[in-house]
Amino acid sequence: MSSPHMGGTEQEFVKEAFDTNWIAPLGPNVNGFEHDLELFLGEGSHVAALSSGTAGIHLGLVLLGVQPGDEVLCQSMTFSATANPIKYLNATPIFVDSEADTWNMSPELLETAIKDRIAKGKKPKVIMPVHLYGMPAKMHEINGIAQKYGIPVLEDAAEALGSSINGKQCGTFADISVLSFNGNKIITTSGGGALVSAAANVVQDARFLATQARDEAPHYQHSRVGYNYRMSNLCAGVGRGQMQVLADRIASRRAIYNQYTDVLGSKKGISFCSEPDGYFSNRWLSTILIDSNVAGVSREDLRLALEKENIESRPLWKPMHMQPVFEGCAFYGDGTSERLFRDGLCLPSGSNLSADDMDRVMEVIHAVIK
Secondary structure (H helix, E strand, O other): OOOOOOOOOHHHHHHHHHHOOOOOEOOHHHHHHHHHHHHHHOOOOEEEEEOOHHHHHHHHHHHOOOOOOOEEEEEOOOOHHHHHHHHHOOOEEEEEOEOOOOOOEOHHHHHHHHHHHHHOOOOOOEEEOEOHHHOOOOHHHHHHHHHHHOOOEEEEOOOOOOOEEOOEEOOOOOOEEEEEOOOOOOOOOOOOEEEEEOOHHHHHHHHHHHEOOOOOOOOOOOOOOOOEOEOEHHHHHHHHHHHOOHHHHHHHHHHHHHHHHHHHOOOOOEEOOOOOOOEEOOOOOEEEEEOHHHHOOOHHHHHHHHHHOOOOOEEOOOOHHHOHHHOOOOEEOOOHHHHHHHHEEEEOOOOOOOHHHHHHHHHHHHHHOO
């Protein structure tokens, strides 16, 4: 559905690491990859390359002072990696539903949740919106609410490298932001992620904590609990090669999305998540909603038909408030994310899909959705 797509120069950076024996964690490729990301993101960004996006969220929560018993407002419609680090810290996730325009955190329900938690005597510690499938969340509204109540924002931009709002890159909208370079992302380092902030001292602290929080001393001395979260020099070499083709990957993903909309846009009961004015999505995954009452077929009918032809598709993320592991957590919603999960499907979206691959996919879709 979204497989890794190499650009050709990755092996040169990796070979250089072998030739110079920079096999251990850290090294020139890590520094170079961080620099490449900083240039791409702009806005005076500082970047710490990490072992995963999940590590970035965990460190972000630590750096924002989340303690056991604190409450963190988290978008419900997301992958579990957004919410799991809250539990790592023995804090409590409070889930907020999506809005229908971008499928991301609803500003209206966010403010409802904040008011209610404060009324209950528990002011939330952090707000965590997500840019779902590469579509930017309503960050201006969310940040305005965050400033109104004095709550910092941790931006999960794991799926949104290259997405933007009015030219401002996702990953630069919050106190701390997080990227992912997992194998299925728009570019990959095999496994990896990054923590981003406009504050240099925040990123410096992240690097310190991510390298086992070793104090400056000739011996191993530790005054804080640290983590083994830094990206390896080999993985960063892959990332440096991938950055050279990022613009091409975004263009390919958007072209695939346009193919789907050209073919399915006029079908009754089929809808897409379109870009609001000023929004630009990297279209990491192309997604559709199928209203079975109108289309005559369900999301599951199409998924199973594709699976029968050995073509991978997948339902949209199952909301976190519906997950057994988060049973009992508070949820502020109006049913939007539950409807998205019921009707939504992620279609094959990899930038390395050939014309023949797309023809196969379209053939199945046409057979199911007449």
